[in-house]
Amino acid sequence: MTAPSELQLTMLRRMLLIRRFEEKTAEAYALGKIGGFCHLYIGQEAVAVGCLSALREDDYAISSYREHGQALVRGIPPGVVMAELFGKATGCSKGKGGSMHLFDAGRRFMGGHGIVGGHIPLAAGIAFAVKYQGGDQVCVCFFGEAAVNIGAFHEALNMASVWKLPVIFLCENNRYGMGTAFERVAAVTDVVEHACSYDMAAEMVDGMNVLTVYDAARRAVERARKGGHPTLLEVRTYRYMGHSMSDPLHGVYRTKDEVEEQKKKDPITQLAEKLKEDKAIDQAALDAMDAEIHAEVDEAVKFADESPDPDLSELYTDVLAD
Amino acid sequence: MPTLTYRDALNQALREEMQRDPSVFLMGEEVGVYQGAYKVSRGLLEEFGAQRVVDTPIAELGFAGIGVGAAMAGLRPVIEFMTWNFALLALDQIVNAAAKMLYMSGGQLRMPIVFRGPNGAALQLSSQHSQAWESWLAHIPGLKVVAPATPADAKGLLKSAIRDNNPVIVLEGEMLYNLKGEVPEGEHLVPIGRADVKREGTDVTLICHSKTVSVALKAAEQLAEQNVSAEVVDLRSLRPLDETAILTSVAKTNRAVVVEEGWPHAGIGAQVVDIIQRDAFDQLDAPVQRVTQADVPMPYNKHLERAAKASPEKVAAAARRVLYLE
DSSP states (O other): OOOOHHHHHHHHHHHHHHHHHHHHHHHHHHTTSSOSOOOOOTTOHHHHHHHHTTSOTTSEEEEOSOOHHHHHHTTOOHHHHHHHHTTOTTSTTTTSSOTTOOOBGGGTEEEEOOSTTTTHHHHHHHHHHHHHTTOOOOEEEEEEGGGGGSHHHHHHHHHHHHTTOOEEEEEEEOSEETTEEHHHHOSOOOGGGHHHHTTOEEEEEETTOHHHHHHHHHHHHHHHHHHOOOEEEEEEOOOSSOSSTTSOSSTTTSOHHHHHHHHTTOHHHHHHHHHHHTTSOOHHHHHHHHHHHHHHHHHHHHHHHHSOOOOGGGGGSSSSOO | OOEEEHHHHHHHHHHHHHHHOTTEEEEETTSSTTOOTTSTTTTHHHHHOTTTEEEOOSOHHHHHHHHHHHHHTTOEEEEEOSOHHHHGGGHIIIIIIITTHHHHTTTOOOOOOEEEEEESOOSSOTGGGOOOOHHHHHTSTTOEEEOOOSHHHHHHHHHHHHHOSSOEEEEEETTTTTOEEEOOOSSOOOOTTOOEEEEOOSSEEEEEOTHHHHHHHHHHHHHHHTTOOEEEEEOOEEESOOHHHHHHHHHHHSOEEEEOSSOSTTOHHHHHHHHHHHHSGGGOSSOOEEEOOOSSOOOSSHHHHHHHSOOHHHHHHHHHHHTTOO
């Protein structure tokens, strides 16, 4: 089931794109070009890339507010994502959503959602619609481990299991809900164990290894597509940055040493080293790929910079549909 | 024209719309096997099957959210709450998800979903089961809110709500399910956002909706015995509000009383009064009066409960006050 090397190279490229995009995002935020809350994905790239690389184009994905990475992997052009972060008219949500509400219905990216856990039932609903319409698509729902303490998580898992909905609940366990360590607020700290309560298949996955994530996602997708059985994936990952741009890198709730220790398992370095060992890529090609991505991200910033703000008349559009 | 109960008029609307459009489905607690807590969904499971008449666990937040997700993927869900008191648990999905989806997606995701169920006090159900939620819901841009008072309007508004491409809140009067009235057969659509004059008059306008329409009509009868001609304007839709209908009637009578089941503070009546003071100030011959539930949680004792509710006597007294008759 291991990904073919061509796909592995694609996954490397996707992870690098997210990393460079997010670095640029942090820069633009510091320059005041991005406002509000902005949650970066650096360190967690393998989760979005590994999982979404196992999907078809007509499958659905939905996420929380830490969703720049998922949006990029679903194929929204970096310039269009950056324009949304800048609040521009050319953004994927016309500048009305911002960092937390990236949408592209055409690419079946059903949004970034800002209320912790609130979108988990939406994922089950999308899967309900797929089953109702007789389709064989699946819906992947990304959320953090802090959402597991919310009622919406439990209600959605229960109904998804009772009704055998083709949904994959993907918990990105990055250990901290904002500044609160999971073990301080959760009686059960292995999220996968919650699957027992709902008679659901589950796997614990190393989220720093993109190929492991891909393999687990493939199994879950197959389970959903064949029989409409949901899966709970707990993907253990780590964010290098603060919870949002307002937070310091490690803050008072974790040590700098802990962050540095985690960086040794960096998902991009891991895959790059493996591909070099496999002779699928050499350092020169890797440098060229990185340079190309840097240019692509610079171009995205330029596009966002040069794009117009939404016209003031847009204030009152899209409140109600015709 | 056939005479139906409010309950059966709603049932007819659901049945006709489910026959018309296979993407319409009903989901909620006890809607299927049990035939509906208030029997609104009677016979639908037998006709449409378990895929389209879906019994849920008691998990309002969860199944409301599943409805929202299904609407995102192209279905037209009708989500039934056993009562709106329980829907409070689902407010995150109604307010944060359904109402904002179109806007925050930059116009990409329409939200053709209906949230419906009984609203307002019944009899001796005490504080947690006797509440009118319209002012909460009508506050939210991105929602439409309707509150039919008659069987014909119940059918026509529910059909319009199901065909609407926006989230529509249908507030059914808990005490109205047995109310009988003539209901047009087949294609009967009441447009959302249009009030209806339920009784014509010239001396004072009684503005009301849902259960308070019958309260106002009784008050109008009492007033007629005192030679006061009251006009009863049924708002029917609380968002959007039919401002023209309100202003037209006030221009005719120059006096108004606003009646609602909810509490006074920041209630629907406050919004109606705001419209009148702004756009009909020069036509008013007296300050507008409001009749609401007493500003207390609903008590259980029946004498206290009666004292808390809007009544024809209270409405008639308010009308006499705006006419300076008492």
